[in-house]
């Protein structure tokens with residue numbers, strides 16, 4: 001059956017699509033074009049027309065050791081953030097899926113953090129994990145400087161990853177729980193009859209059946225970790241990129257350069273590299289992993 | 297080998313009660329079939345034996361050991377599921393050998409036993425395939441092999457043949473029976489198909505609405521159904537049942553405007569009582585018009601070996617099996633005799649069977665009382 005609705009006049013469909021087209025033009029294509037223009041031009045410091053400089057902005061970016069530092073930090077942040085959100089979400093989903101008494105309440109509680117804005121979570125965790133007054137203070141009393149994100153870049157990086165995972169585990173949890181609930185119950189029952197306990201069933205049956213969901217989350221969370229609004233928000237409100245550039249992820253550096261350093265050209269060049277990087281990652285994921293996740 | 301005792305077992309899901317006190321006991325090596333309409337609680341009972349469903353009240357013992365709180369793996373049962381429940385991401389060999397893998401059987405030994413088992417069910421050539429690349433019958437065999445390889449004390453089958461086509465179902469039925477003879481584990485087989493039940497069972501359990509209606513050998517149940525439900529559920533075409541009352545002062549009951557004679561002793565016992573009388577379509581005898589009960593033919597089903605006449609008596613449907621030499625057409629009237637020794641009598645209030653010693657009498661058949669009796 002043909003379900004298409006056919007419009008008689010040519011202007012009506014365009015009118016309907018207009019708001020969407022306007023939004024896309026205004027918030028996507030225009031900025032994208034502007035970024036491209038800035039990336040290849042340089043504004044003279046004392047006014048005048050922007051001059052075309054070719055790849056010079058990119059050369060400057062690649063020559064900057066702090067840029068490479070931010071690439072490394074971003075990679076660690078995205079990989080560890082993705083891994084921990086998926087692992088935590090998976091463990092919680094497996095637990096809730098067993099439908100023990102009270103699992104409805106826990107399902108609600110586990111989803112809740114996702115509703116909290118990243119920067120707000122960042123602020124909260126600054127207090128919760130503060131080295132002087134927070135949860136770690138008693139440990140610090142015994143082993144001084146065991147936990148001090150204000151002093152050590154590595155601690156600060158762990159802190160922002162924990163916050164990211166805390167918030168986004170709720171998101172992966174929803175998807176993984178939905179995925180688990182679509183695994184036919186008879187499969188886990190058959191495995192139980194075959195002698196597998198709950199952990200064995202999770203590893204041998206449930207997780208393999210979740211492969212498509214896990215792959216989807218891998219792509220989404222990697223992208224989120226690299227360029228997500230939360231990544232910037234959390235870093236900005238928790239550590240401000242420090243100490244000593246220790247948590248300066250690529251998005252943070254881009255915003256910092258653009259709006260504090262007022263170096264639009266450098267920031268634009270970095271944006272373009274970042275977008276390229278994401279495209280490469282996504283391509284790799286689809287090319288090599290996606291093929292292995294379907295059982296047909 | 298193991299015997300199974302089910303004592304006063306109840307099951308509720310929240311407020312809804314599914315099983316209301318089931319008492320059953322299965323001997324070691326027996327092939328038990330649990331038969332009942334959809335939703336009567338057969339699967340629930342089976343899953344409680346398996347350990348997949350909690351027992352709300354009562355006890356289940358396997359080999360004398362109460363298993364209420366044991367995990368499925370501690371009970372020594374293997375189960376074949378209705379939709380097979382094969383692991384889609386494992387090969388056939390992986391599916392069959394999973395239980396051994398979990399049990400930590402070394403790979404060489406495991407492979408040997410997988411091959412052995414695959415041979416029993418005729419799957420040797422398919423070991424490297426995934427379930428998605430198998431036909432329905434082959435999947436069914438994988439599910440069986442997966443159960444066999446564990447050498448379980450108890451085999452549980454939950455409607456394992458219901459997804460197969462009619463022909464394959466007959467073949468698999470025979471294979472299951474053969475397998476049982478070979479392995480002689482206690483088997484509990486759940487089905488809603490009475491033919492499957494009659495052909496497979498050593499012991500047949502008929503269930504309805506969470507109660508056990510009757511337990512016995514298939515033929516006993518066929519010949520002496522313990523309740524109206526069993527009478528109507530077992531046998532094809534289904535038994536004819538009609539409500540009536542035993543006349544005072546005569547050994548007859550009224551049906552379809554005629555007086556149907558019943559056993560004299562029975563009549564004396566039941567004088568004035570409301571009863572339900574049943575007779576199997578095969579036992580009705582067509583007689584000369586003016587005798588017996590008159591019925592108007594609605595339609596005729598050809599079976600090849602005979603015909604089933606679907607008729608109407610007193611506005612109720614009534615079926616009779618007649619020989620293939622008789623000709624009847626829709627709209628014809630025929631007269632049927634209901635031999636007293638072939639009647640089944642049930643209490644109308646409780647639905648339970650009322651036993652009586654029928655005076656044996658050779659069933660009248662078309663050959664000795666040639667008939668024919670077709671009046672437009």
Ligand SMILES: Nc1ncnc2c1ncn2[C@@H]1O[C@H](COP(=O)(O)OP(=O)(O)O)[C@@H](O)[C@H]1O
Pocket residue numbers: 309312314332333334335336337338339340341
């Ligand atoms: N998990 C459940 N929650 C609530 N009710 C259930 C559940 N499983 C089965 N039931 C109910 O129990 C009754 C018996 O089900 P079941 O044992 O599956 O019947 P069947 O004889 O068809 O196998 C049905 O009425 C069904 O609705």
Ligand SMILES: [Mg+2]
Pocket residue numbers: 335338339340454455
């Ligand atoms: Mg069932």
